[in-house]
Amino acid sequence: MTYSKKTVIFNFEGPVSVTVAGQENDVDTIEKAKEQLFRNVDKYIKHGVLEGEKLGEEGLFPGLPIRTSGGKNGIILSTRRVNNELILKVVNLENTVVYNPDIAYLLKVSEKEPIEEFLSRRNKIRKYPEPMNTFEGRLETGEWMEGEVGYYVHGYDIYPVVMVSRKKLAVISHQKTKGFRVEGMQFNNIFDTKKEAEKNIKEKKNKDMPHLRF
Secondary structure, rough: OOOOOOOEOOOOOOOOOOOOOOOHHHHHHHHHHHHHHOOOOOOOOOEEEEEEEEEOOOOOOOOEEEEEEOEEEEEEEEEEEEEOOEEEEEEEEEOOOOOOEHHEEEEEEEOOOOOHHHHOOOOOOOOOOOOOHHHHHHHOOOOOOOOOEEEEEOOEEEEEEEEEOOOEEEEEOOOOOOOOEEEEHHHHHHHHOHHHHHHHHHHHHHOOOOOOOO
């Protein structure tokens, strides 16, 4: 029988003090305190079992799908180091950007979970009135925001993407993949849904190859 990986998170509610009979030296006293702490550990911590494997600092990159300890899906937007400290920026699928979340509460998303299924859990797909119904229009009015998710048409291929800066898209993938730089009319190649992206490719093929109907 094969079992999926799970992560157990223990939250200590602030400093914990334990009183024990003094021993001959501090080392023995500390060991005695540890014994008492572990015997009564349920008094001091909250815990939970989560589906997934804990993230490590290695292998993090923009576009990586993750899951929070609260069960929310998210995507890494950027990673950098300041004074040897890892700084993360993450967007959840409710379009809220979170700066420097605690990595201890972030989990890997199984590579068996298709990206399209992962993205289907978005809180809602944004719809805009005229003239903001195109991504070019959103850009001009300041509405094409960091952290927005969509599907980018490049040639005849479709890539799930997240906006990581004003002109840069990261491909949403379990494996690190080269992203795209977009400007001007290229924003019209990003769609809210994969179905809309597929429709665009069909129209392009019919235009490029009129003797073949798709």
